[in-house]
Amino acid sequence: xxxxxxxxPSRRVAETSSLLGLVEFRPRMTIVLVFLTITVAVxxxxxxxDAGSRRVDIVAREAVGLYTAVPASESTVEPVDAxxxxxxxxxxxxxxxxxxxGFTVAWVRRAVLGKHPGAAVRFRYSGDAYLLVVFRQDxxxxxxxxxxxxxxxxxxxxxxxxxxxxxxxxxxxxxxxSDADVTRTFEMVRLCFT
Numbered sequence: 001x002x003x004x005x006x007x008x009p010s011r012r013v014a015e016t017s018s019l020l021g022l023v024e025f026r027p028r029m030t031i032v033l034v035f036l037t038i039t040v041a042v043x044x045x046x047x048x049x050d051a052g053s054r055r056v057d058i059v060a061r062e063a064v065g066l067y068t069a070v071p072a073s074e075s076t077v078e079p080v081d082a083x084x085x086x087x088x089x090x091x092x093x094x095x096x097x098x099x100x101x102g103f104t105v106a107w108v109r110r111a112v113l114g115k116h117p118g119a120a121v122r123f124r125y126s127g128d129a130y131l132l133v134v135f136r137q138d139x140x141x142x143x144x145x146x147x148x149x150x151x152x153x154x155x156x157x158x159x160x161x162x163x164x165x166x167x168x169x170x171x172x173x174x175x176x177x178s179d180a181d182v183t184r185t186f187e188m189v190r191l192c193f194t
Contacts, residue, residue, distance in 0.1 A: 015133075055114070056155055056166050059175055062113045064162045067131040067177040070109075072122055077105045082121060089119035091136045092172040097192045102126045111135075116173070125188050128180040132193075136172050156186050165189045 021129075021173040079096040085108040087093050097103050103125050111120035111133055118135025155166040166175045167189070174193065178185045 004139045053115070058114050059173070060159050060164050060166065060177075061138075063131065063133050063164060063175045063177045064159050066111060066113070066133065067162060068129075068160075070120075070122065070181060072124065072129040073106050075106060077161060081179060082108045086119040086121060086134060090172070092119070092134050094134055094193075096121075098122075100125070100192055103192065113175075118173075125192065126184075128178055128184065128188075130176055130178045130180075130185070130188065132174065132176045134172060134174050148162065154186065154189065156182050158182055 005115055057155055079098050082105045083094060083096055086092065089108070089110050096105065104123060106122040106124065109120050109122075111118050112136060116135040116137070118133055121132040121134070123130055123132065153167065157164060162177050162179060163185040164177045165182075165186050166173075168174070176185055176189050176193075178187075178188075
């Protein structure tokens with residue numbers, strides 16, 4: 001009596017080979033490769049996501065340093081002149097509030113944050129001093145890096161006792177820094193710049 005086994009090499013290869021017989025099907029190897037691919041995709045996504053928060057952290061640190069280094073002055077600049085200067089320095093068209101009571105622009109200067117040239121605007125609103133830094137994002141290779149925060153979203157926080165609000169819109173990056181509470185800074189941004 002003949003015993004049939006599953007050890008016939010020609011039968012096994014014929015039943016388990018892929019189209020055209022190029023790759024032999026191995027379920028364990030397939031499972032390992034699927035898990036490895038998923039792991040690499042998750043790690044890549046985390047790196048990409050964390051790159052935005054690191055970029056915001058660097059910009060926030062430099063903006064807080066700029067706010068601390070340059071004190072507010074008592075002189076004032078007309079909003080129209082300030083808007084022209086901001087456009088010249090940063091390439092960003094920014095509309096400053098004109099009807100808001102208590103909003104006065106002290107000065108507009110050139111600033112560099114994270115190798116990005118832009119404009120720094122020192123102003124007062126409701127008795128609090130603020131610094132707004134505006135710069136255009138570099139687009140040298142295609143679309144550039146992904147946004148640090150979704151379009152029309154804000155990221156707020158505190159650093160070294162100063163509050164900041166960070167947002168991106170129309171290819172430009174904005175960060176407002178103040179000694180005021182984070183909620184007051186965010187409310188100022190919402191009322192004056194959105």
